[in-house]
Amino acid sequence: MKSLPSCLAALLLLLPSVPLASAKHIMIPNTSFNSQADFDTDWNYLYPWGSDHNGAARMSKSQARLSGDGTLTLTARRVDGEKPASHGGQQIPIRYLSGAVHAKEHFNVSRGGGGxxxxGEFRATTARGTWPAFWLTAVQGWPPEVDMAEWKGSGKISFNTFNTSSQVRARDVAYPSPGAFHRILCEVRDHNGRDVSVKFSMDGNVIETQYGRGFVGQPMYL
Structure with a gap:
């Protein structure tokens, strides 16, 4: 459900995983951005399914740059003459090349306390026409989808959980100082053996908790 029509200014991720309440195991360490070799261990470029999705931007490896200070920068640039994308039976003109990365690991909330x-630390634009996003989506079919943070060009940040295309819990809040880095935390847990709870926080402040119906046992891309 995402594309990056313009620019995600900078991105630095730390992804600790908690498979069980009694044990912690780091699946993607913050050191994964220390070097290209470290990055290549945990991440791939583009979307998991390719370069195109449902927006006016086509993902390109050239638009993702890993710098020596451990920052991943995703930038969009205007292009002409690109072959249109196809989504939902419709042709979508491609106006930009942009950047995306996805984790090689799939994430599956297990029954019985898993999660x-x-x-991540993000600096993301909120300019009109842009759509940076940090999200989980289904490996098989759709949903589940959890938008752990997305910036849809409105000057706000959104936190969303899709149970169906029409059953969506969405929360938009003010996004202060887009030029500064902000810490996003999303805690995904087995709620009742079938559903998951999703607790969203920004800069140490809990925004709200949402629920994904039937998300337990469903593998997700990051």
Whole structure:
């Protein structure tokens, strides 16, 4: 459900995983951005399914740059003459090349207390026409989808959980100082053996908790 029509200024991720309440195991360490070799251990470029999705941007490896200070920068640039994308039976003109990365690991909330913490430090634009996003989506079919943070060009940040295309819990809040880094934390847990709870926080402040119906046992891309 995402594309990056313009620019995600900078991105630094730390992803600790908590498979069980009694044990912690780091699946993607913050050191994964220390070097290209470290990055290549945990991450791939583009979307998991390729370069195109449902927006005017086509993902390109050239638009994702890992710098020596451990920051991943995703930038969009205007292009002409690109072959249109196809989504839902419709042709979508491609106006930009942009950047995306996805984790090689799939994430599956197991029954009986399983869950994960996803956290990251982000500096993201909120300019009109842009759509940076940090999200989980289904490996098989759709949903589940959890938008752990997305910036849809409104000047706000959104936290969303999709149970169906029409049953969506969405919370938009003010996004202060887009030029500064902000810490996003999303705690995903088995709620009742079938559903998951999703607790969203920004800069140490809990925004709200949402629920994904039937998400337990469903593998997700990051």
């Amino acid at each position: 994960y913490d996803f956290s």
